[in-house]
Amino acid sequence: MSMRIELDEPKCVAAGQCVMVAPDVFDQRDEDGVAIVLDAEPGPEQEDEVREAAAVCPAAAIKLVER
């Protein structure tokens, strides 16, 4: 099983929750705070954090494709 992150950028409101929960996987772009995915296919050791990041995103902008 591996995981791929899909970010629905237009939905992002830059609350920054994903960055706080999974700082190695998400960042924010300087000009408007919109989320950036640093690692779209995170390793197994990061999957819990990434799931939490997706769960707390207030705009439901983070989709996880598990395959």
Added chain:
Amino acid sequence: MSDSVVPDYPMQREAKCPFAPAATVRTMTREDPVGKVRIWDGSEPWFITRHADQRALLNDPRLSIEETRPGFPHMTRGRAEAAKHTPALITNTDAPEHTRLRRTVNGPFMVKRVEAMRPRIQEVFDGLIDDMLAGPKPADLVQSIGLAVPTIVITELLGVPYADHKFFQVNSSKTISHESTPEEAAAAGGALAAYLGELLQQKMAEPAGDVLSEMGARVRAGEMTASEAVHMGVAILIAGHETSASMISLGTLALLRNPDQLALLRESDDPKLVANAVEELLRYLTIVHTGIRRIASEDIELRGRTIRAGDGIIFDLSGADWDAEEFPEPEKLDLTRTARQHHAFGYGVHQCLGQSLARVELQIAYGTLYRRIPTLALAVPFEDVEFAMEGVAYGLKSLPVTW
């Protein structure tokens, strides 16, 4: 469905358990999760209290935050009046206009930017503790720490002179208090706007590294109007003030009432434990207790009931954060539980703009105060602590402490 009288909202918390949501909110969360309440104008908006329902609806595009739509369930008469004259803001627009506006103000509240402020906030905090320890006992924690931290932080962030902080404290609490008349609230809001309008002009002439200067640059670039920038500045000032202040003071009181939990913070310097403690205290206290408000733009089915287009909807955040289906034994303050999915900052695209800053402030406060003052104790009986229940967020009038 309940046949009894529709309860008035907001509701009073019970004096004997002031941290808990009002008893009626808790009962409705269990028994009538898609209920109704009566508000100040006699209207009866829907009242949504379950965590899962709030999560679903607050991201539903069939709900609108446009306050000028007829039937919008305003917080107060003053807010209803003010809504007619308020320009487009992140607090009264839906996507896509909301997305555009929010992106003009996100910058300073980004995680990396507030993290960069952490050393300065820590320094401010340490200085306030030094001053309190050097002063007389008992001390009032609300004045010496609670209000002082966010005041300094938000004035630095906005680029407002600290010397004017009394002016801000007085006027920001007047704009949002349920005890203000509409005229008083409008006058206080007007005074803040006039002050910030002048300051914005100064910052446009001589930019500095603060939020007003950044908004000034956007005004120049035609990305926002001066009026939008000023209203946004006022909103940031008000939203960042009493909320963080209340969380610091109330959180301390809650911890003093739960010494085993206080001990966890006193005896640990693990940033993860502190960060989790912040989330749990946000959940447990959920200080914004007058409900966040929306209006339905289409019919919505929920738990067998139909919310009609044009119906007002109120979401009581404390209901969701004390919903036993999401947080087992919600009345238990447990700093180690998973609590990050709380709704203390709201949920959906309008979730609090300043939440990362608030988190950093609270991590520093809870992570420092009890370690620096391990003998911190209440200087009066708990029953004598005076709560301030009349605002959008509840808090304490004062918190006499000794050590």
